[in-house]
Amino acid sequence: MDTEYLISAFTTLFVIIDPPGLAPIFIAVTAGLQPEERRLVAIRSCVVATLILLAFALAGSHLLAFLGISLSAFRVAGGLLMFWIAFEMVFERRQDRKAASAERALHVDEIHGMAVFPLAIPLISGPGAISATVVIGSQAPSVGHFAILIGIVLAIMAMTLAVFLAAGPIDKRLGATGRAVITRLFGLVLAALSVQIVADGTKTLMAAPVM
Template sequence: MPSYDSLFNAFVTILVTIDPPGLAPLFLALTAGMDRAQRGQVALRASIIGFVVLVLFAVAGTAILDMFGITLPAFRIAGGLLLFYISFEMIFEQRQDRKEKSAEVAITKDLIHNIAAFPLAIPLIAGPGAISATVLLSGGFRGVTAQFALAAIILLCLFIAWLVFILAERIDRFLGQTGRSILTRLLGVILAALAVQFVADGVKALIAA
């Protein structure tokens, strides 16, 4: 069974890359005109799809890497750099603009009935950052028990995301523009530190090999 620190780091990494507070205003924009029940259905479906995608990569991510001949340390370095880029976007509020563009594309293409799958579940919830983080973390969660623990962490993170969607209207009013900006930047700094740690661990493993 992984240590408490490993479990906590996994929880923080996945939650930050999913970024539920940043998704709240986008969820409201995507579900504009829907009643509370319809929003609830979209939130639940998106959370389930996101969970399935992330668990798939948590369980089979290493096998997928092996199929392409990619070592875990190399992916750890590449994933760490990607997470660092995402953290940079979060700190300077570029990521929110990109997500809003994804939302606008979905609406203009008249995909309103499928927004739970696209763009909400993919790529806004289970995006490149969250998928990369999940594959990276899966390397330290070997064995059936550890994989169940990682799946439980993913489930907890998606439950929080679902809860944020359900309470999106209230949270958006409570945080306001300033609150969202401060929270996103704070999470970005935390993710940057975790990304540097991923790269350092990957370099150490490559040197050792």
């Protein structure tokens, strides 16, 4: 049972969070930052995402129920936020702001804010990852199984951090043209993903009985 729970939990969270797939998005979001600033964003975003997932694993279902928020509604809200980010990536709104900010040094608060949104929320610890963490945690038959879930979250976040730290050298090889292509391409992918999240959440909401 331990092996089955380990494989199921790890596979589910790894596929949903998708650390390798986050690398191009991380490069696009942090375009224009200095290497040390990008490293700071990578570490902070992974730490914040880890704390969020652990918090929801411990008390997510109780918190949402207390607030009267369903997981489906949480999915729709997260999907809409992700679509806004994707729109900016495709139409260079984000890049225009980066170009303007390149003329001055970014404040530490701005770098910290970038790490929290959109990286930690909703890209790393998005509605899908949070929902999966809550569900898997609620299905843990014992404290030992729940400890396994905590270890899995920490392992996947460590993988994500490693991917982010390796993104800098990759970015140097891409150059401006490569960054532009990747930004638009993954902006489209992110837009499609956000629409799917909203569609799934809306479908569940529509199927839910009216109170």
